[in-house]
Amino acid sequence: CIIQKSIAHFSTGMHPMWQGPLVAPGGNRQSPIDIRVRKSVFDPHLKPLTPDYDPGTCSQIWNNGYSFLVEYDDTTDKSILKGGPLEDNFRLCQFHFHWGESNAWGSEHTVDRRLFPAELHMVHWNSNKYRRFEEAVMEENGLAVIGVFLKIGKRHEGLQKLVDALPAVRHKDSVVEFTRFDPACLLPANIDDYWTYAGSLTTPPLTEAVTWIIMKQHIEVSHDQLAVFRSLLFTSAEEEVQKSMVNNFRVQQPLRGRTVRSSFT
Numbered sequence: 443c444i445i446q447k448s449i450a451h452f453s454t455g456m457h458p459m460w461q462g463p464l465v466a467p468g469g470n471r472q473s474p475i476d477i478r479v480r481k482s483v484f485d486p487h488l489k490p491l492t493p494d495y496d497p498g499t500c501s502q503i504w505n506n507g508y509s510f511l512v513e514y515d516d517t518t519d520k521s522i523l524k525g526g527p528l529e530d531n532f533r534l535c536q537f538h539f540h541w542g543e544s545n546a547w548g549s550e551h552t553v554d555r556r557l558f559p560a561e562l563h564m565v566h567w568n569s570n571k572y573r574r575f576e577e578a579v580m581e582e583n584g585l586a587v588i589g590v591f592l593k594i595g596k597r598h599e600g601l602q603k604l605v606d607a608l609p610a611v612r613h614k615d616s617v618v619e620f621t622r623f624d625p626a627c628l629l630p631a632n633i634d635d636y637w638t639y640a641g642s643l644t645t646p647p648l649t650e651a652v653t654w655i656i657m658k659q660h661i662e663v664s665h666d667q668l669a670v671f672r673s674l675l676f677t678s679a680e681e682e683v684q685k686s687m688v689n690n691f692r693v694q695q696p697l698r699g700r701t702v703r704s705s706f707t
């Protein structure tokens with residue numbers, strides 16, 4: 443999902459644009475949200491998630507001035523997500539993270555108000571119904587995003603290859619080739635236990651196109667690995683004032699009567 447750089451440029455003027463409009467105009471399914479565990483409803487019809495990713499489709503890392511995106515070639519159905527709450531085939535186009543300046547906060551979603559130091563988003567679009575990402579992102583059932591919470595603990599061996607590449611994309615709009623990375627290594631051991639709800643992109647255009655699938659089990663990364671995320675910059679090499687890329691998360695949004703379903707009791 444190599445998104446035309448122009449979109450990223452167009453939207454940079456509105457720093458800190460993440461906070462963006464607090465709620466999209468007329469939005470009643472905005473993200474992120476606080477997941478109230480006792481209010482979630484067990485749905486026995488939810489199937490296990492069946493991601494099937496081909497590391498060969500990994501292409502590059504791009505610092506787009508809000509996060510760093512690891513992008514995948516999504517011109518074929520080589521890296522797809524099926525099952526869970528999804529009726530169709532969803533193609534992986536990119537993954538990225540949100541994190542804080544300290545380990546005390548950084549995630550976008552919370553579980554019973556509990557914050558995590560960071561959150562991984564794996565972004566997929568509905569390739570049964572749409573021909574490309576840009577179409578799907580405007581449609582109600584266009585996207586599926588897997589959210590995984592990160593906790594500080596032991597070093598994540600699979601993540602290290604990505605961490606080592608980050609200094610090459612320190613500044614906004616920098617891109618570096620990045621291949622043969624298997625995104626499945628970032629998923630927790632148990633992907634059968636998740637919450638799912640209808641929501642939106644958490645950065646502009648905030649479109650209400652996302653089926654969110656939030657993993658109950660977190661992954662662990664080391665303090666030093668997360669510190670490298672914080673060494674990235676929101677700003678481009680030309681700008682004289684450099685701003686650390688931290689706290690790139692959106693404030694929580696009202697549930698507006700939505701039900702959060704769980705795949706587990």
Ligand SMILES: NS(=O)(=O)c1ccc(C(=O)N[C@@H](c2ccccc2)c2cnnn2CC(=O)NCCCS)cc1
Pocket residue numbers: 445449450453506508509511536538563565576579587642643644645646647
């Ligand atoms: N945080 S999240 O998982 O909810 C999330 C997932 C995907 C996108 C996204 O793909 N947005 C791009 C887009 C391009 C075309 C139409 C609409 C949206 C865009 C807009 N300006 N830059 N981009 C590039 C981009 O990928 N931004 C994601 C930032 C990391 S949160 C945004 C948020």
Ligand SMILES: [Zn+2]
Pocket residue numbers: 538539540563644
């Ligand atoms: Zn995100």
